[in-house]
Amino acid sequence: MRHRPKDIVHPIGCACRHCTPRACRNRRFDLAIRAATRVLFLIAAIIAIPFIIAHALASAKGDGR
Structure with missing residues (x-):
């Protein structure tokens, strides 16, 4: 069972996976859609x-049709 960390305040510039934005889809793909x-x-x-x-x-x- 995986341990989930408690919600804490992260410092500015934190590089953990919870603070870094996820990679979004390709911009060209979004424009095409x-x-x-x-x-x-x-x-x-x-x-x-x-x-x-x-x-x-x-x-x-x-x-009246």
């Missing part, structure tokens, strides 16, 4: 436009 998400939302919005227009026209004509 963000760009892909934006592209997918843009495509979804463009595909939804005709349906929104059709719904608005049907509502204006009084068609």
Whole structure:
């Protein structure tokens, strides 16, 4: 069984594994994920436009479908 140290105040510049930040993912990968998400939302919005227009026209004509 592993002994967990008690929560203590660490000095400034402490290099223990609890104080050092974890290595994050690659920045390029994060930017690629963000760009892909934006592209997918843009495509979804463009595909939804005709349906929104059709719904608005049907509502204006009084068609209850």
